[in-house]
Amino acid sequence: MPSFPRLKLIAVGKVKKSWIRDGIDLYGARLPELETVEIKDSNPVKEGEQVLAGLRGGDRLVALSEAGTCFSSVQFAAFLGKAPSNRLILFIGSAEGLSLEVKQQAQVLLSLSPMTFPHELARLMLVEQLYRAKTILNRGNYHK
Structure with missing residues (x-):
């Protein structure tokens, strides 16, 4: 069974809606x-500098971007299952987007959908997909 990586989700701003x-x-x-x-x-440059400064050796950066690659849930699970045993850093930038440096240093640019979503909702969707991926890899009943 594939292992599930350690994950760090870095998001700009606070979630204000209680249901999210x-x-x-x-x-x-x-x-x-x-x-x-x-x-x-x-701003994207300062946010990016903060994220990149916190990376440690072996960390793999995945930045969410509307121009990124879209995975199905099963493909996303396979991607996570093949991730190195080090940390996978997932970064959701602000509404202003990502800095050029983050885009260049990210190993993967990930898109949740061709549609645009509020950043708070994108955060919820990503965390749900992370849980779904884990259940897919563990052959759980959540994903049907």
Whole structure:
């Protein structure tokens, strides 16, 4: 059975809607591998510098971008199952987008959909997909 990587989700800004926070907390509680960090909303360059400065050797950066690759849930699970045993850093930037440096240094640019979603909702969708991927890899009943 493929291993599931340690995950760090870095997101710009705070979740303000309680129902979104509740959903993130629900799926986050099912993912002990997940650490979540919120950084202050400033501008893409400063946000990117903060994220890149926190990377450690062996970390793999995945940045969410509308121009990124779309995976099905099963493909996303396979991607996570093949991730190195080090941390996978998932970065959701602000509405202003990602800095050029983040785009260049990310090993993967990931798109949740060709559609545009509010950043808070994208955060919930990503955490749910992380949980779904884990259940797919563990052959659980959640994904049908």
